[in-house]
């Protein structure tokens with residue numbers, strides 16, 4: 001079922017009587033990146049996935065986004081749907097949103113699943129890369145940027161064995177509103193560092209990372225997980241940055257085991 005909340009496209013699967021999970025996707029993707037997880041988990045959980053403002057089916061408006069406004073959107077969705085302490089599940093940019101949401105309102109969540117993400121804000125080099133990306137989109141259009149970015153996200157095994165699906169993902173990201181894509185880049189560029197808060201996280205947390213993740217490799221994610229008391233850390237085989245798409249079997253297994261223990 002689809003709903004529009006605060007202008008955003010929100011998709012609901014499973015019975016609302018069950019425990020809820022809210023999925024927050026990465027950049028430059030949309031909620032469909034969670035399809036394999038939602039197909040399986042919606043049998044037992046109320047799965048809520050939305051398109052972040054400016055991406056997928058959620059309109060870009062003026063594209064003036066901040067990490068805070070992304071968290072505001074998430075808070076409004078949780079409030080409108082009256083979700084009772086959902087599990088928050090975010091990947092990469094979705095992980096930045098999730099970590100900041102936990103920092104702002106930890107009491108609203110029962111657990112966290114953080115995939116292929118980091119707590120550090122962009123350093124100077126990272127900020128310059130975002131600025132160069134915006135300039136490139138302005139001068140060349142979205143397609144070359146989307147192609148390069150998406151190519152870097154996926155590991156070689158997936159690109160080799162799923163050529164058609166991989167091309168479709170590039171085409172989809174290339175079709176987004178460039179204003180929305182640039183808005184996400186600006187929001188990520190201006191986000192706060194959430195590292196200080198990691199040791200204050202009290203909710204059960206699972207960290208997941210693709211073994212070949214080139215953007216947030218296990219060497220970055222392991223120390224992140226170690227800062228969260230009692231957190232679990234799982235490395236996903238044969239996967240790059242997009243572990244829920246690249247190896248859904250192992251990701252689903254890890255999430256289900258974690259949720260069963262809650």
Ligand code: MLT
Pocket residue numbers: 025026027028091092093094153188215241
């Ligand atoms: C993502 O997958 O959301 C992006 O890689 C995040 C980023 O560019 O920092």
